[in-house]
Amino acid sequence: MSKRASGDPAPSELQVVRGEMQPWTDHTTARPALAALLTDVVPANRRTLILGPHAPQQIESVLAHSADVTILVRSVADAQQLGEDFGPCLQVIAGALDGLQGEPYDVIIATDGLDRVLGYDSADLSWTERLAALSHLAAPDAVVVLAVENEFSLLNLLDSRPADERHGDDEWRPLHDDPTRPVSVDQLKAALPWRAEVYADFASRTFIRADVAAASRPGELPTRLAVAALESDDAPLLSPAAEGVDSAARAGLLGSIPTGWLAIAGAGATHDVYAQTAQAVLTADQNLTGWDTTSTIGPAAAPSSAPDGPLSFDPSVVPTTVPSGVSVETVLFRLAAAEDVPAFRKLAADLGEWVTDSRVIVRWDDIVFDGESFAYGVSPWVAQERVEKDDLLAAAWVRFHDRLLGQHRRHPWPPWMLGDDLVSAWLGMSGIEPPEQLQATSPDTVAATAQQVARGKDLAAALDVVLETRAGTVDVRTTLAAAEEAQQELFELKGHVYGLERTLGFRNKAMKTRENRIRELRGQLQKLTTAHDRIRGSRTYAVSRVIFHAAQVRKPKTVARKLARRIRKR
Template identity: 30%
Template structure:
């Protein structure tokens, strides 16, 4: 029977499972998929640190025995009641007080090592915490470890002022308690532990939607979607485009919000079906790449082909369709929209991203949708839903870029207007213009001369 055992350093009035002003426990589909791939029925497992209750029960249902170590006394009692029919124990306290000779086939620490101690632990460095966990590993055992990136994409996304406010759990601690900063230092520190695979986790350890060994192509799109969904409010940069740009530069893994470090030969994508199988590129990315370099020939070729696919029964907007040569297939579920609405959705997303376009900045959704639809021989009605709505780029950086482009276009238009006005004025003062004007408008010249004579007569 599972029971709760106090080992020292426990936090009596604190919960990592139900936090008030702290981040929740490690969770998410990627975490569940990792456990499914890594655990075997005969394993003895130690779950170290706060993990979501569904992950704990999932582990308990897959292995022979499971022990749990958490620092929160209320959490320990809740977990003990949950695992009442499971072989194993629940330990409550800090890792530095966790003694014993038990060795485990698998140690699960997907939340990282920082929350394995409380404020009563004066100093336990990240390296010391890792060493203590390694001491509890049986020969040929597996360690599943999570780590948060101190300089991930969210440092480039969040506005900053609210994100910088310390939470209740951020009590003052020795700087050495933190994990090594950056992917390469972490990999170097973990090399001796035999950790063979690194996964980039998106959007965070506490809601891990996807874990990827390689962040490129459609995998990058998947990662970008998870980050964008988590950062739907005001941001410094467009989260979706930031992840895709990082992937194109080969920096998506280094800038991932978090990582999993594991041993063994596991799938390259977790969950395994999170990224669509097969080759191809997202249609939206293909069109935006053409627009950025003013390749309107490609746009004029792709749009009719895409519309023909929609007319043939396809049902997906460019952000939900994969282009493979001349064939199209869905990325996820279809969208119940008509052809014009699909094109309008692409226009809105391109404007929200602040992406470079060959047409004047500040255009409206209706005009740009009509431009694209005309390439496929479609006329857009005057009343296009939400077409009059002002669309701004999502990120502050993209907004500033758009403002700069509008200012540049306005300055250029003003310069052309001044030049045109000066040219017209010079033409009107020229002798050929005056002669031609007199020849082409004799009645007006005669009236003007008659009025001039009459004014002279009146003055006399």
Template identity: 30%
Template sequence: MTPDRSPDSTESKTASEVEASAARSVMIGAEMLNWSDLHPEDGRPATAGRVPAALLEPVLRAADTVLVAGPHSLELIELIVDQVASVDVLARSAPDAEEIADALSDRPVRVFCGALDRFTPEHGESSYDVIVALDGLPRLVGPDTPVLTWADALEALKARLAPTGRLLIAAENAFGIERLIQPDPTVTVPRDEAWPRDVAGDVAAPAGLKAVRTALEASGLTVDQAYSLYPELVGAKVAVADASGPLVGAVIARAVASRFSGPTLTDPYRTTHDAVAAGLGNELAPAWYFVIGATDLPQVLPGGAVPDGPGVLLEESLLTALRIDDQVAVRRTVSGYVTWLLAQDAATGAVASADNVLVDGTSYKVFADGVVVEGSGEALVVGQLARFVRRSLEAGSRQPWAAGSSAHDLTSRLVSMAGITVTTELWATVADGNEPVQPTGNAEQLATIARLSQELADASTQASWFESQLDGIRRSRPYRIGQAVLNPARVVVKRVRRVVR
């Protein structure tokens, strides 16, 4: 649907009319009458979830006056209202403004509907203790706002912030990890929300983490804390102040892998894990939260998202050993894991996949909540190792064996290292064991095809060499003499056999 332009008559309303409005919302200009960010038909939903909630909790205080700027879920707004003295909400969507006002009609909330550039000091408070803009700045304007840059929008919010106030603001990354994983369909088929905008008036954030920090500092704001968000801004599952380290990388990679489905350019999990390992976790984050005026905040949102303690994922240890063809390490790792797995209770063993177990020497522990693998005893071992094999094949990881090996063959080879034979009955316990496995990403598919082509070329070269060797033997003098000696004997043997019959 196409956003409607607002009539000029709505711009004459002031904040004093909020109390007189049945829905307790007032249109301030550039509002969108036929649009919803809370219930979009062809656009992104409002910011919501545990991550922004976890950030708001330690920042808000009971006596605060708060401005919520931009699309935030009704649940988030209610959470804010429950913790502070008063809340003003700025929403560009008229249906959203009415819904928020109706839902919070008995609470200290005022709702202003329109664009940020129409939100003047006559609307709301002259200054706020806290301004919450965790959806970013682009959705603070509509098509009736001709020119407003990101710096202009930031300055407008800063002007309404109290001298000792706290600002929570989000910014999307123009070159996040998703650009390496999956092409953006909105480039060729734009959503309805991507209406044309003046190039000079684009409210998109500056490109890159360093550029956003520089823009904030140029505006006179000091960033006290910055979080890298994954897998996206509006549906963030984890936010970390320092996106580095193997355990953080595993948590982030899981979040990103859950975000993408269908054909991708590269494997989501492996690409993200490798990017974090290379020290690019902060720079390639899909979005960031910036906190101004608040300190002593947690390093990870929500708390406990990244388990504490030493160790690396068992999957990473196995993949590393397979990559360098360290058969001794593979056998030792598999044997130790299987011994530990068989000693666990049913609930622990069911989620103790190689991608969900931390190993520190000979010590093992479950990393987090994981995929449940049914079975017990040897069936559980086969199921868990089959899951590892499937994940390694989907990631296009290098194997020291033939690239065309099936999941059954590779699983049998690993399980045999623990003294277990994969029978037909045992393999039948793996539900998807006979399904063909191919790499998830196009890049990994091309790499696998290249390895298969190389193996075929090597096999063809070896066959040609053996043929040439055999041809040389057949032409040699000893071979011809042997043939001359053996041929009469063959004739005699054949005649004797016929007589005996």
């Protein structure tokens, strides 16, 4: 069921109950994975109530199953807009939860939770009291879908903002610090008056069945999808979320740290995992050997926000069966932390033999390793044309390099080797011949290693764009580490400057000493020159020169006879 188009019947009359708010608006965001889950959960042709603000995608998912749908929102402006968008297909009521009276509903959808269901003049109801009010509106065998925000979520614990600055002025949330709100799966199940199946909600992008999440370990498919969902959130964090997710998964607590939970009561069987992947929604069900996966593209999926570029979305490359195992990236991280370079080199060599020319972009965080063989994961991103093996490996190692350093993980390689040189070394481990080192002919000459990984860098950057990797938001720990590194570098530079100043001072003193010595020598030379000129101009010097020349004559008698002849002739 789509929105009302021009020419459709006029919207139904807006109903107003106690607790409406005006002027006010509650913002919503599209959640394709949640819309796909509702498509599987909502039964057909049942009297349905949508409680609280919901995005059009979620409303359309409900309308596709039932013609008798009512939505309750506290904002009059939002109610009027919904009436215009959906027309008579949707009965819109403006008001608060405690002001709604009527016959019980067969289906109640409250995927926005119970935070934004009361108005200005409503009673100050706790979460438990709001749940009781909701249960009064549900039939005995009703299907109820209820979301709960997790105050113990990893993103909430790592959020660098003060608690009073985490919600904007447009989100009136009076339930902060409510002691009756459940903060675990067990507390949520105990608080509900119905027997419910609980899904862990990771940033509204990935929904994982709670028991499946609890059994997932680092590097496995549910954990990888949870990490990808949390890394796409733009909240400023104290430290990278990936490390916390891996630690929680290792302790079996992945289902305890999501941003929220989704409780489903009275519904039939659903998939184990719902995950948003660009234009599609990935669903996965666990089997004895791995996962059965399906990628669905439809109106419930959000259009891709990625600009046209070198990569495209192709769900057909996602295998229908993904084996169980951990990601190659997880194994590489462990080997790097243990400084087991021989095992790291062997795994890199095996990867080099496994990768071939293909359109599918290779990512070590999505390649599954079961201890003996490799298999593609659920990444649907492909290049426009076939990419050579060398460039695919370069892109994979460049991405691994960025994630290794970006998450501040331990590794055995020295600082002066980081960057293109380290990526080139990993490529050499994978069987790619190192580039020939040529002598630079100008300052602008590009290094051979940079030329080798240039194409891989472009592919890795394009992959970061389509994956919505947070490039502009830096966590506090990274900032502190960068500041400490800059401080250390500044200290070293200060020492270097001091050494240069000291050296220049010594050289300056030596130059002054030499200058004084040169001046002394010039003065002595000037005195000697003056004395020399005075001696050469004296009569004594002239007589001595005559005597000197006369002394040079070898046969003085012969010279005397010649002089006598000349005198006689005259």
